[in-house]
Each structure stands twice: as C-alpha cells, then as structure tokens.
Amino acid sequence: MKRALLLSTAICLGASAQAKAAEMAEVLDTYANIAEAAFGDSLTTAKTLQASVDAFVAEPSAENLQAARAAWLASRVPYQQTEVYRFGNAIVDDWEGKVNAWPLDEGLIDYVDGGYGGPSDENEHAVLNVVANPGFTLSGKEIDASEITPKLLAETLHEADGIEANVATGYHAIEFLLWGQDLNGHSAGAGNRSYTDYIQGDACTGGNCDRRAAYLTAATALLVSDLEWMTAQWADGGAGRTALGESEAAGISTMLTGMGSLSYGEQAGERMRLGLMLNDPEEEHDCFSDNTHNSHYYDGLGVQNVYLGEYVRVDGTLVSGPSLSDLVASADAGLDTEMKTKLSTTMMSLGRIKSAAEAGFAYDQMLEQGNTAGEALVMGGVNGLIDQTKTIERIVAKLEIEQIEFEGSDSLDNPTAVFE
Amino acid sequence: MMIRSLTALAFTLLPLAVAAQDHQATNHAVIDEHILPAFETFANATEALKTAAQADCSARSPELLQAYHTGFDAWIAVSHLRFGPTEVEDRAFALAFWPDKKGFTPKSLTGLIKVQNPDGLDPQAFKHVSIAARGFFALEFMLYDEAIAALGAEAYQCALIQTIAADIDANSDAILAEWAGPFSQLMKTPSEDAIYRSESEVTQELFKSLVTGLQFSAEARLGRPLGTFERPRPRRAEARRSERSLRNVVVSLKATRDLAITLAREDEALAVTLGAAFGDSLALAERIKDPAFADLNDPQGRLKVEILQQSVNLLREQLNQTLGPHLGVGEGFNALDGD
Numbered sequence: 001m002k003r004a005l006l007l008s009t010a011i012c013l014g015a016s017a018q019a020k021a022a023e024m025a026e027v028l029d030t031y032a033n034i035a036e037a038a039f040g041d042s043l044t045t046a047k048t049l050q051a052s053v054d055a056f057v058a059e060p061s062a063e064n065l066q067a068a069r070a071a072w073l074a075s076r077v078p079y080q081q082t083e084v085y086r087f088g089n090a091i092v093d094d095w096e097g098k099v100n101a102w103p104l105d106e107g108l109i110d111y112v113d114g115g116y117g118g119p120s121d122e123n124e125h126a127v128l129n130v131v132a133n134p135g136f137t138l139s140g141k142e143i144d145a146s147e148i149t150p151k152l153l154a155e156t157l158h159e160a161d162g163i164e165a166n167v168a169t170g171y172h173a174i175e176f177l178l179w180g181q182d183l184n185g186h187s188a189g190a191g192n193r194s195y196t197d198y199i200q201g202d203a204c205t206g207g208n209c210d211r212r213a214a215y216l217t218a219a220t221a222l223l224v225s226d227l228e229w230m231t232a233q234w235a236d237g238g239a240g241r242t243a244l245g246e247s248e249a250a251g252i253s254t255m256l257t258g259m260g261s262l263s264y265g266e267q268a269g270e271r272m273r274l275g276l277m278l279n280d281p282e283e284e285h286d287c288f289s290d291n292t293h294n295s296h297y298y299d300g301l302g303v304q305n306v307y308l309g310e311y312v313r314v315d316g317t318l319v320s321g322p323s324l325s326d327l328v329a330s331a332d333a334g335l336d337t338e339m340k341t342k343l344s345t346t347m348m349s350l351g352r353i354k355s356a357a358e359a360g361f362a363y364d365q366m367l368e369q370g371n372t373a374g375e376a377l378v379m380g381g382v383n384g385l386i387d388q389t390k391t392i393e394r395i396v397a398k399l400e401i402e403q404i405e406f407e408g409s410d411s412l413d414n415p416t417a418v419f420e
Numbered sequence: 421m422m423i424r425s426l427t428a429l430a431f432t433l434l435p436l437a438v439a440a441q442d443h444q445a446t447n448h449a450v451i452d453e454h455i456l457p458a459f460e461t462f463a464n465a466t467e468a469l470k471t472a473a474q475a476d477c478s479a480r481s482p483e484l485l486q487a488y489h490t491g492f493d494a495w496i497a498v499s500h501l502r503f504g505p506t507e508v509e510d511r512a513f514a515l516a517f518w519p520d521k522k523g524f525t526p527k528s529l530t531g532l533i534k535v536q537n538p539d540g541l542d543p544q545a546f547k548h549v550s551i552a553a554r555g556f557f558a559l560e561f562m563l564y565d566e567a568i569a570a571l572g573a574e575a576y577q578c579a580l581i582q583t584i585a586a587d588i589d590a591n592s593d594a595i596l597a598e599w600a601g602p603f604s605q606l607m608k609t610p611s612e613d614a615i616y617r618s619e620s621e622v623t624q625e626l627f628k629s630l631v632t633g634l635q636f637s638a639e640a641r642l643g644r645p646l647g648t649f650e651r652p653r654p655r656r657a658e659a660r661r662s663e664r665s666l667r668n669v670v671v672s673l674k675a676t677r678d679l680a681i682t683l684a685r686e687d688e689a690l691a692v693t694l695g696a697a698f699g700d701s702l703a704l705a706e707r708i709k710d711p712a713f714a715d716l717n718d719p720q721g722r723l724k725v726e727i728l729q730q731s732v733n734l735l736r737e738q739l740n741q742t743l744g745p746h747l748g749v750g751e752g753f754n755a756l757d758g759d
Contacts, residue, residue: 087757278550
C-alpha cells in the first residue's frame with residue numbers, strides 16, 4: 001500500500017463516541033457490500049466473456065468476434081467501478097496488476113506493426129511475441145512456451161524481467177487479442193484485427209492461429225479465476241471485508257484514500273492529463289478498443305458510488321445503505337453538499353467526453369495536438385477530478401478533528417508530549 | 421495501472437495536534453523567504469541559459485553546458501513546489517518530463533529532427549509541441565545523447581537547442597511573474613470563497629509539497645534506478661546522460677531542508693532537529709561517488725544508494741510525525757498516488 005493512512009488509527013473511543021463508531025461501522029458495511037456486488041458483477045460479466053471467447057475460438061467468424069468484443073466492453077462497466085477500491089485496500093492493490101495492468105508493450109504477446117519499434121531502453125522484451133515463439137530466453141533462462149497455459153501467462157510471462165509494461169494477463173491483454181493494434185493514429189477507429197487471425201488451417205492470417213487461440217483462451221480463463229478470488233474476499237468473512245472491520249477510523253480512511261488517490265494521481269494525472277500533454281494516441285487507457293471514454297466515466301462513477309453509498313448492479317438492482325455522505329453531513333452539512341456538487345460536476349464532464357465519443361469524436365482524436373475542443377473536453381474531466389480531491393482533503397481534515405475530539409488526550413493539551 | 425511499489429513505507433500517523441502556532445506568519449515566511457527567492461534564482465538561471473544557447477549552440481560549448489547545469493540545479497530547487505503557477509498551462513510538465521517510461525523524449529525529438537519540423541524553430545509554435553520534446557530532459561538529450569547527435573542536421577539541431585532554451589526561459593518567467601504578483605497575494609489572503617479557504621489550507625499545501633518532494637526523490641530518483649536487488653536498473657537513473665542523478669537528489673534535499681526549517685520556524689528545537697536529520701541524509705549522499713548511479717550492479721555501490729533511500733523515507737516519516745502535527749496538517753493527496 002503506497003498511501004499512508006490519512007486518519008488516525010490509534011483512537012481510543014470514549015463512551016460518548018460509541019454511537020459514532022456504530023455509525024461508521026454501518027458505512028463500512030455499505031462500502032464492503034458495494035465491493036462484493038461490483039466484483040461479483042465483474043465476475044459474472046467475465047464469465048459471459050469467457051463463453052463468447054470459447055464460441056469464437058471454436059468457430060471463428062466476424063459475428064462471433066463481434067460478440068466477444070461486445071462481451072468484453074460490457075465486462076468493463078462493472079470492473080471500472082471497482083477501481084476506487086484499489087488504493088487504500090492492500091488486498092486489491094496487490095492483486096489488480098494481474099487483471100488491469102496498463103500501459104503494455106503488446107509486442108510481448110503477438111505480432112505488431114513495423115512502426116511499433118523494437119526492444120527499448122526500458123524493455124528488451126517489448127517485441128518478444130509469445131504467440132509466434134514456442135521457446136525463448138527470459139532473464140537468462142530458457143523458457144518452454146510450447147503450451148500456452150494460464151500458469152505460463154501468470155507465473156512466467158506477466159511482468160517478465162520485472163518490467164511492468166510486460167503485461168501478459170488481464171483485460172488489456174485480452175483487448176489486444178480481440179482488437180489488435182489501433183493503427184489509425186489520431187483518426188477515428190479502433191484496432192481492426194480480423195477474425196481470420198483465429199482460423200485453424202490454411203486460411204489463418206497473422207500466423208500461429210492455434211497459439212493465438214490458446215493465448216486468448218488461457219488469458220480469459222485466468223481473468224475469471226482472478227475475479228472469483230477477489231469476489232470471495234468481499235463475502236462475509238472475506239479478507240477484504242474483515243480488514244475494514246479492524247478499526248472504524250482506518251476503514252473510513254481507506255474509503256477516502258481510494259477516492260482521492262484514484263481521482264487525483266491516477267485518473268486526472270496519469271490517465272488523462274499526461275496523454276493530452278504528450279499528444280500520443282496510444283496514451284489512452286483502452287487504446288485497442290477505443291473504449292477510453294467509458295473507462296474514465298465508470299472510474300468516476302465508482303468514486304461517486306463510494307461517497308453516496310449506492311451502486312446499480314448489472315441486473316439493475318440497487319445496492320445501498322448508510323453512506324460516507326451521511327457521516328459527513330452529520331459533521332458538516334455544507335461540506336457534504338460541496339462534495340456532492342463536485343462529484344456531480346465531474347460526472348457531467350466525464351459524461352460529455354463519453355457522449356462526444358459515442359457520437360463519433362474518438363478519444364484519440366481529442367488528444368491530437370491543436371485539437372482545442374478535445375483538449376477542453378478532457379481538461380473538463382481533469383479539472384473536475386482535481387477539484388473534488390480538494391474537497392476530499394477537506395473531509396479528511398474535518399473528520400480528523402472529530403476524531404481528536406473523541407480522544408481528549410495529551411495531543412490536545414500538550415501537542416509535543418505525544419512524540420516524546 | 422502497475423502494481424504499487426512495495427518499498428513505500430506504510431506508517432501510521434499519530435493524531436494531529438491542534439496547531440498552537442501562527443499559520444499566517446509561517447505561510448508568509450515560506451512565501452517570502454523560500455519560494456520567491458528560489459523562483460527568482462530559477463528565472464535568472466534560465467535567462468542565462470537562453471543567452472548561452474544564443475551565443476553558442478554547440479553541444480560542446482563549455483558555457484552552454486555550464487548554463488545547462490546551473491539552470492537544471494535551479495529547477496530542481498523549485499521542483500517540489502508543484503502547485504499554482506507551475507501547474508498552469510502545463511508549465512512544470514513542459515520543464516521536466518520525467519520519468520519517461522516509454523521513451524517519449526527521444527521519440528519526439530527524433531520526430532522533429534528527421535523532418536526538420538518548423539515548430540522546432542519557433543518558440544511560440546513550440547508551446548504546442550508534446551511536453552516530451554520540451555524542457556530540461558529534452559535539452560539533455562540534445563546535448564548529451566549520441567543517438568540524437570548521430571541524426572545530423574546540425575543547423576536544425578542548433579536551432580532546436582536554442583528554441584528549447586528559450587521555451588524553458590519563457591516558462592520560468594511566466595511562473596515567476598505569477599508568483600511575484602497574484603499568486604503570492606492569493607496565498608497570503610485566504611478566504612471562504614477563494615482557492616485557499618483558510619491559513620491552515622495554505623499551510624497544508626506547503627507541507628504537502630515538502631513531503632511530496634521527498635517522496636519523489638525516494639521513489640523515483642532513487643527507487644527507479646535501484647529496481648530490485650536481483651535486477652537493478654541503472655539506465656533508469658534521472659538525467660544520467662549528463663551525470664546529474666545524484667546531484668538532483670542533493671539539490672532537492674537542500675531545497676526541502678530549507679522549506680522544512682522555515683515551516684518549523686515557531687519551534688526552534690524542532691527546526692534544529694529537522695535540520696540535523698536532513699544533514700544526516702546529505703552526509704549519506706556525499707558518500708556516494710557515482711554521479712549517475714551507473715554501478716548499482718555492484719553490491720557495495722548499491723548498498724550506499726539504498727541506505728540513502730531509506731534515510732529519505734525516514735525523513736518523510738519524521739516530518740509526518742513531528743512537523744505535520746506541529747502545523748496541524750496532514751499529507752493529503754499528490755500526483756504520485758497513481759502509478
């Protein structure tokens with residue numbers, strides 16, 4: 001876990017604060033319930049994806065490829081809403097690289113265009129091409145990749161040579177295998193891999209169709225099993241849920257840490273602003289499928305879900321309960337309104353990116369140098385996220401004061417005593 | 421979304437004390453004694469860099485190389501102050517784009533040079549070029565990278581060096597102008613309907629920049645080249661081509677020491693303790709004789725850098741446990757929270 005805890009965890013609650021603790025415990029219950037539901041939905045939709053992939057591999061056709069792509073897109077909707085659980089929850093943070101690592105040097109997996117470049121300063125395996133090579137050397141070791149299995153992907157290839165861009169598993173590896181590279185630059189259009197890349201026999205394009213199919217099948221199976229594991233962590237007695245119960249204040253801190261870290265450093269910075277400043281069409285999160293507008297939108301929605309204590313499941317049912325919003329409102333109603341307003345503003349800005357992209361103005365077009373409309377759209381999202389982080393910090397400060405009031409210890413009367 | 425670094429310390433904050441000190445006086449002192457002089461020095465140094473590039477744009481010009489180093493030092497000394505004027509119009513990003521995990525800087529520069537892109541000849545047009553081709557790290561490639569030099573087109577490369585230097589200076593002037601005028605005012609007069617609502621929010625911003633600066637040194641400047649014991653990554657060292665990797669850590673430690681002491685001005689004992697703690701880290705840095713962290717594959721060499729990293733992490737922890745509570749503020753969120 002990268003972030004330090006923001007709120008004090010060493011709090012001795014007085015009798016007068018028992019009610020407050022109970023209220024916080026209920027908020028944490030809602031938080032864990034949403035995690036269980038959202039990871040559960042990610043699992044369900046990943047299983048649908050797996051069924052579509054199996055059907056496609058068994059019978060490659062344009063229609064079956066399209067069905068697999070549609071299943072991948074649907075599976076991203078609940079998963080992106082879980083990203084707010086990454087920061088703060090060590091169990092999610094330590095795991096998420098397996099399923100959602102990005103950006104990737106896709107040449108590790110399969111053939112790439114000539115303009116992709118070769119091995120780089122950072123990564124000498126950037127063009128390893130496992131699909132084409134049943135054997136190769138990795139960090140001085142001979143690797144037998146004659147059979148492509150989930151085990152090979154997870155234990156040998158993923159983050160090979162300790163390099164994070166060697167992404168061999170997860171959503172983005174599958175995305176690359178379904179769409180291929182997006183070679184349209186700053187123009188509209190996603191990756192355009194042909195279904196014939198999976199035809200067994202003479203009609204195979206791209207070479208090694210059997211190994212490509214084995215890779216896609218293994219990567220999808222691995223995604224399902226990884227999501228099964230994570231969903232179980234949020235069931236009753238699961239480690240993710242249990243960790244939250246250890247201290248109410250630390251649990252609330254985890255919620256705020258996740259909201260703030262995703263909003264600011266990750267989404268506003270790494271994923272949105274950087275791509276704009278580099279003017280690089282591949283600096284978009286779902287670059288093969290051109291689904292970045294949705295990726296951003298549902299990340300933002302996840303932050304709002306956690307604050308409001310509400311999540312709409314993929315079957316339409318609503319999971320809800322006592323929320324962080326309630327907790328903040330009881331401490332400072334004005335601050336709660338401020339937070340809700342800013343979350344709405346962000347969602348409106350992210351919604352504008354989404355609606356423009358769905359109407360044909362692709363995210364990679366927005367990133368092009370000199371595209372002022374695109375820049376304004378993306379910066380609208382960035383500014384909303386930065387602004388809401390400021391309010392999250394105010395909430396941290398506000399709740400901290402509340403905590404200290406419970407305590408009535410040395411730290412109030414004699415600030416230096418605590419450190420002696 | 422890469423996996424979080426596990427080297428980061430997970431520490432527990434003690435309850436924040438109610439600040440008994442005068443936020444306003446502290447904030448004003450930091451702005452007047454730490455921030456403004458550092459940005460003035462930076463603006464003077466980049467002016468000299470621009471002039472040196474105009475006079476002689478050869479990558480072998482001793483005057484130009486000297487001006488490059490002085491300018492880079494001055495940037496590092498303000499590089500922790502990442503809020504307000506540095507964040508407008510992507511100025512700080514355009515001054516220093518690093519780490520460059522996908523090699524955007526050489527890629528963008530090569531792209532400009534190969535077609536002799538006219539944007540590289542005009543500082544005004546250059547403002548819209550990718551941040552990876554701008555700033556000190558781009559200039560370093562132009563002055564020190566053999567592959568770039570081998571691209572030829574000497575006249576264009578010369579002009580590009582001048583454009584990069586002029587662009588750096590324009591950014592630095594713009595930052596100083598805002599700091600010297602409206603932004604200092606804004607930070608000195610917080611109010612309910614302004615960006616900073618209270619003196620305490622201003623102090624939090626200043627404290628955050630201090631600990632974030634140290635976090636960046638520990639995780640990026642030191643952590644990236646360190647890699648793991650089995651697989652060190654010396655080629656990831658910051659500004660290794662001009663052998664500034666260690667120097668950047670030292671300059672940043674000195675600058676953040678100045679900020680820490682100014683923030684602790686109302687508690688003399690604390691200021692002395694913190695000054696000594698920074699002194700310990702600086703002494704550890706002095707023991708390292710390898711300016712570009714090139715010999716991290718050697719266990720002895722590696723150990724010294726690792727010890728320095730630990731010491732910077734401890735400094736940050738110490739600040740969070742002493743200075744933060746003294747000021748009544750927490751660390752907050754920063755740009756390093758992502759990947």
